[in-house]
Every structure is written in structure tokens, then in C-alpha cells.
Amino acid sequence: MTAWSEIDVEAASVPELLSARIAQLIDSGRVEAGSKLPSERALVTMLGASRISIRHALQDLELRGYLTRKPRAGRIVAPLEMRALAEGSIFGSMSSDQRTVREVMDLRTVVEPPIAERAAVRHRTSELHALRTPLETSERELGNRPPSLQVMQLCDVQFHLAIAGLAHNSMLTRLVTETNEWMAPSRQASFQTEQRMQRSVDAHRSIYHAIAERDPVRARKAMHDHLADVLEAITPLAH
Incomplete structure (x- = not known):
């Protein structure tokens, strides 16, 4: 031990x-x-x-x-x-230089909006705490001066993984887990200012409410808009 x-x-x-x-x-x-x-x-x-x-x-x-x-x-x-x-699998065989930030974000844009859509339909009300907890933690952290980058990054990971869990498909959960790991180097850039942190929390709040209110169309759009905004923030790293 x-x-x-x-x-x-x-x-x-x-x-x-x-x-x-x-x-x-x-x-x-x-x-x-x-x-x-x-x-x-x-x-x-x-x-x-x-x-x-x-x-x-x-x-x-x-x-x-x-x-x-x-x-x-x-x-x-x-x-x-x-x-x-x-x-030797499709994920494990890819080296980090092959997994460019832009490619990973492109994959997330394809995969995560429909996952949010499914989460809005499939979740149990009792499971929403898994999504609400990282959202509320990040909201509280924004009240600190300065907010902790580490806490904000962790909440971001937990929030996106929780959405995958609410979709009740273990393969989707694994896929989101893998893509979130690949995004680790760029996550700091996406939270580089308090304004960026606030934009992320606002987007997460919109996604949360759409899922909680069982509105799959709104959940899908909110996730797509969020990921597009993140990609714009990290564009300098995406080449």
C-alpha cells in the first residue's frame, strides 16, 4: 500500500x-x-x-x-x-499529435449534442443531482477571487461525464471519458479568463435546465452552441 x-x-x-x-x-x-x-x-x-x-x-x-x-x-x-x-484499439493507437484539438472538438461536436438530447429523454429525476452538483460547485467557485482553475476544470469534466451517464449508454460514457482526457491540454486555455469561466457556467446552466425540463431539442442545441463557443476560445491551439 x-x-x-x-x-x-x-x-x-x-x-x-x-x-x-x-x-x-x-x-x-x-x-x-x-x-x-x-x-x-x-x-x-x-x-x-x-x-x-x-x-x-x-x-x-x-x-x-x-x-x-x-x-x-x-x-x-x-x-x-x-x-x-x-x-491497438481505435483510441489507444492514436498518438497525442494525431489527436489534434480541432479533431477532438469536431468529434465532440458530432457526439455530445445527441448525447445531451438522449439525456433529456432518458434520465431519471433522481439522477439530476450528478449534473447539478458540478454546476453549483462551479457557480460558487466563480464567487472566489480569483476562481480556482483546477476546480473549474474538474467541474467541467464532471458535468460532461454526468450528461453521458444520464443517457444510459455505457459506450457513450466511455467515448466522452476518452475525449475529455484528450482535451486536458486545451481545457486551461478555454478557462483562461474569468469571463471565459462565466460563459462556460452559463452554457452549462442552459444545458442543465433543458435536460431537467426534458426538452431534447433545446438540450441538443445548447450543447452544440457550448462546444462551438469552446472551439472558438481555443482556436489558437487547434492548428
Whole structure:
């Protein structure tokens, strides 16, 4: 368990960073293949991160072939062969320079508006808290001077992943998880000013209300407009 203490609290609070740190522990052999991972609850206590951050990081590692699940054993570190298979998949085989920001945003523009549309139709009212929580957290954070870029980025990731969850399609959730990871380098640029942060929160609020009110047409349009606005903000990085 000593290897887990090497993960700093700051990294543990952001799913992308936490996923990268755990992958490093596995790649270095500090956490060996076949090792059983601590439970999500235990990792929350050990790392001081939210359960949502832990869960998203572990889902990403499963998608990339680092982790697998066994009945009654939970998550375990997968053998190296599984990682090789994942790297040969449509996502794993793409190098970071191939995944240009513009291409990823183009993919998100194609995929995420219809996901929001489905979420408006398929969600259960009891599930809306998963969408409302990151929205309200980001709204409160905007009251701080200055707002925390780290908090705003995390809320953005959580909000978009929550929408995918409300669509009740595990494949869509995996796809959004992957594209959000690819967007990590550009997310800072999209929140470069408090004005940009406010625009993002306003867009998220519009998307939330459309989904909560079960208006699929409005949800789809609100998501499309939001992503188009983000692309405009990060255009200097998209070449």
C-alpha cells in the first residue's frame, strides 16, 4: 500500500492527473499485475480525493487496459497483454499529435449534442443531482477571487461525464471519458479568463435546465452552441 502514498493530493483531485499517476505506478512495477486495487471508498480516504474523481480515473484506466475486474475481487491490475490490446484499439493507437484539438472538438461536436438530447429523454429525476452538483460547485467557485482553475476544470469534466451517464449508454460514457482526457491540454486555455469561466457556467446552466425540463431539442442545441463557443476560445491551439 506504500506505493499509493506517492500520489500527491493535488494530482488526486483531477481525474486525468490521478489516472496518469496510477498508470505510472503500474508501468514502473510499484503496483504489480494481478494486484487488487483498494476499494473506491478506501482510495477516497487514502488520497483525499472525491469519489467522483476516483471513479472517473479508474474508468479511464480500465478503458486503457491498465485495470480489469474480476467477480468478487473488484478491480485488479491487468496483465501487460491487455494493455497492448487496448493500445491497438481505435483510441489507444492514436498518438497525442494525431489527436489534434480541432479533431477532438469536431468529434465532440458530432457526439455530445445527441448525447445531451438522449439525456433529456432518458434520465431519471433522481439522477439530476450528478449534473447539478458540478454546476453549483462551479457557480460558487466563480464567487472566489480569483476562481480556482483546477476546480473549474474538474467541474467541467464532471458535468460532461454526468450528461453521458444520464443517457444510459455505457459506450457513450466511455467515448466522452476518452475525449475529455484528450482535451486536458486545451481545457486551461478555454478557462483562461474569468469571463471565459462565466460563459462556460452559463452554457452549462442552459444545458442543465433543458435536460431537467426534458426538452431534447433545446438540450441538443445548447450543447452544440457550448462546444462551438469552446472551439472558438481555443482556436489558437487547434492548428
